[in-house]
Amino acid sequence: MSEREDLLADLLAHGRFLGTLSSVGVVRPAEAAEEPESARPRGEPPAAPRPEDPAAALVAIREDLGDCRRCKLWSGRKTIVFGQGDPRAELMFVGEGPGAEEDEQGLAFVGRAGQLLTDIIEKGLKIKRSEVYIANVIKCRAPQNRNPEPDEILACQPFLERQIDAIRPKVIVGLGKFGGQWLLKTAEPISRIRGRVGEYRGIKVVPTWHPAYLLRNPAAKKDVWEDMKTVLRLLGRPVPGPRD
Numbered sequence: 202m203s204e205r206e207d208l209l210a211d212l213l214a215h216g217r218f219l220g221t222l223s224s225v226g227v228v229r230p231a232e233a234a235e236e237p238e239s240a241r242p243r244g245e246p247p248a249a250p251r252p253e254d255p256a257a258a259l260v261a262i263r264e265d266l267g268d269c270r271r272c273k274l275w276s277g278r279k280t281i282v283f284g285q286g287d288p289r290a291e292l293m294f295v296g297e298g299p300g301a302e303e304d305e306q307g308l309a310f311v312g313r314a315g316q317l318l319t320d321i322i323e324k325g326l327k328i329k330r331s332e333v334y335i336a337n338v339i340k341c342r343a344p345q346n347r348n349p350e351p352d353e354i355l356a357c358q359p360f361l362e363r364q365i366d367a368i369r370p371k372v373i374v375g376l377g378k379f380g381g382q383w384l385l386k387t388a389e390p391i392s393r394i395r396g397r398v399g400e401y402r403g404i405k406v407v408p409t410w411h412p413a414y415l416l417r418n419p420a421a422k423k424d425v426w427e428d429m430k431t432v433l434r435l436l437g438r439p440v441p442g443p444r445d
């Protein structure tokens with residue numbers, strides 16, 4: 202799908218997705234109808250302070266998740282892809298959900314898109330992938346990689362919320378439509394929210410294109426690089442110049 206087609210699909214899906222989200226309470230209609238001035242969500246309570254032992258907190262969350270059957274995606278999965286990385290990461294990435302390779306391995310972002318994400322992290326940001334934390338909005342693969350549905354997102358979200366509360370990163374990158382929209386509690390298309398810094402419970406959020414979209418639209422990599430420079434500034438790290 203071309204970028205233009207993708208944007209049109211986003212716009213067409215916007216109303217439908219928004220209506221469904223409104224009906225299940227993810228986005229209130231009044232909020233959704235307004236034109237937001239920024240990507241900052243409203244009404245988000247501040248998160249609890251980071252626990253003393255984030256690794257133990259993550260283990261407890263995984264135990265609570267168990268052999269989860271809280272939504273219909275359980276029946277088609279091979280593994281639950283909980284998320285992985287440094288429990289004390291300053292930087293976290295949130296994508297949409299596992300694909301076929303991730304479902305096989307039980308790890309987030311290990312397919313072709315995952316390799317590109319690794320390049321973004323290690324070659325672009327100059328951070329080891331093992332030093333960040335990577336998770337998804339939903340933890341089980343959707344059939345034929347279809348979009349996650351609102352009831353599935355709602356069923357899974359307490360666990361992602363708890364993961365973020367455990368890690369308390371400085372910055373979260375929302376990858377693609379679902380990562381960005383979930384973090385910012387908006388139904389605006391990714392084409393509109395990317396390029397703006399938002400907040401999730403006091404944590405800076407940088408929405409950007411999903412690596413799978415970049416595989417189809419390499420020209421969008423320049424946008425992602427601009428977003429990654431924003432990430433580096435927010436982390437207080439040096440931003441490479443044009444000759445670096």
Ligand code: SF4
Pocket residue numbers: 266269270271272273274275281339340341353356357
């Ligand atoms: S997607 Fe989330 S809520 Fe649904 S079955 Fe998997 S782990 Fe449970």
